[in-house]
Amino acid sequence: MLKIAGVQFVGQADKEANIRTAARLVRQAAAQGARMVCLPELFSTMYFCVETRREYFAWAEPIPGPTIERMVALARETGIVLIAPIFERAPDGRFFNTAAVIGPDGALIGKYRKSSIPFMDASRSSEPRGNEKFYFSPGDLGFPTFETPFGRIGILICYDRHFTEAARVLGLGGAEIVFVPTATTFMTRYLWDLELRAHAVVNIYYVCGVNKVGVDVGGSARNHFGNSMVINPRGEILAQASDAKEDIAIAEVDLTVIPELRTLWGYYRDRRPDQYGPLLDAVAPPASRAAA
């Protein structure tokens, strides 16, 4: 059996403080037996995307780069697979919301760049909302899966989780566990379990959702709800972290149930790729009659 964990903590404007907190919690999860650990979205910064300030671009780093090098050392020290999401500055001058995947030997196995980038109208809510299109280009790496010594994993970052196409591509790519580093607020609380559980059951893999928690120190009033969780392919929540404070969601997963459940249900046998063409059409949906 394999133990996996998501660690959540309150973000700070001070990058060094975030890195130290993350390292402490990763060591704690590893001491509890976790062999794969995922950090929240943009773990090394607070969730800065509410504001549109050019100086925040200075927080971006290359991958590999100083923060990821420290995560490489941490993964090697603890012998785990570490999923470390940061603000990435690409060599070509673009910026991405990216998760690095690091092996227990310290190898950089790969990275995933957030594919769908939100921009929510703050006037619709009293809650501070993310203007991520100011910072991030939409990811250009597709939806890769990563072979690790402990299992094949995929990643969806925050808003990506609302896109069932992305979740399915990961299943088709053989993902056994999908990690979902996130920075989301109480406005979406009612969707959190529902969407993550649905991805798990229809694609037949484990899901580990990892959310930021609380209000960033030195940031916006945005309040993240935590509730990091591990879900099995039957949609059952195996572990769930606090909705208010630093915490670890850790659970044992049994990857051998996946092929069994996949042949039981037949979903991968009975898909109809010949009929899914409209999913690739770059057209807007027709206006609904209600809008007309």
Add this chain to the structure above:
Amino acid sequence: MLKIAGVQFVGQADKEANIRTAARLVRQAAAQGARMVCLPELFSTMYFCVETRREYFAWAEPIPGPTIERMVALARETGIVLIAPIFERAPDGRFFNTAAVIGPDGALIGKYRKSSIPFMDASRSSEPRGNEKFYFSPGDLGFPTFETPFGRIGILICYDRHFTEAARVLGLGGAEIVFVPTATTFMTRYLWDLELRAHAVVNIYYVCGVNKVGVDVGGSARNHFGNSMVINPRGEILAQASDAKEDIAIAEVDLTVIPELRTLWGYYRDRRPDQYGPLLDAVAPPASRAAA
């Protein structure tokens, strides 16, 4: 405001009995104000697919054909949009699990043929399971939406609901309400709300799931759980029918919330069709390491 309904009843080996029961419940739903009514999967027969008996092919009918002509008269009489799923015999000798869509003027607006056809291994469960591949060809009509006088609708039939690609194509096609005629058993009870609610929230439309209920008279021991329900685009269950007996799930829906929610969330803006290519590849997923 628009009222929609799903009607559920216990199936019988006697086709005429099913048609009479359906007509009685449709009139009852219309009398309660429903302007769209959906019948369960294969409404005019019991769920015969547990057994593989060639004589059951005699129950199939063309569309239009005798049963659908009676549904046409019923839709015209009650002034409703009627979704009537039957066992279809196509002119070319193939058979389909098909739903006819009939307008309030009695026009046959169109039909949808179930796209994904299940074949569940009965040895895995004490429950009688469906061997539908013996009877039905996989549908060849894609995932159409149908413009009706009361709104644009789409249809998923039973097992189709496990395929998020299909649900998304309906959203892209402008579906405001997706009807899901079904004949499913307590083995899948834990998936029913979860998957239907998830379709509603990620695609932003209403969902009306309509399940058979009870044990068919003259059929297998298969026990259908009913629980027909209407769900709004926030994933809230507006109406839910009995899990044990004939019943109607009826609720008011407000189609004007759909464009509002779609611009709020931005999902249709931020999809990445350029990255979804693998959804159309006709390849098997790689074997998971657990199976290796």
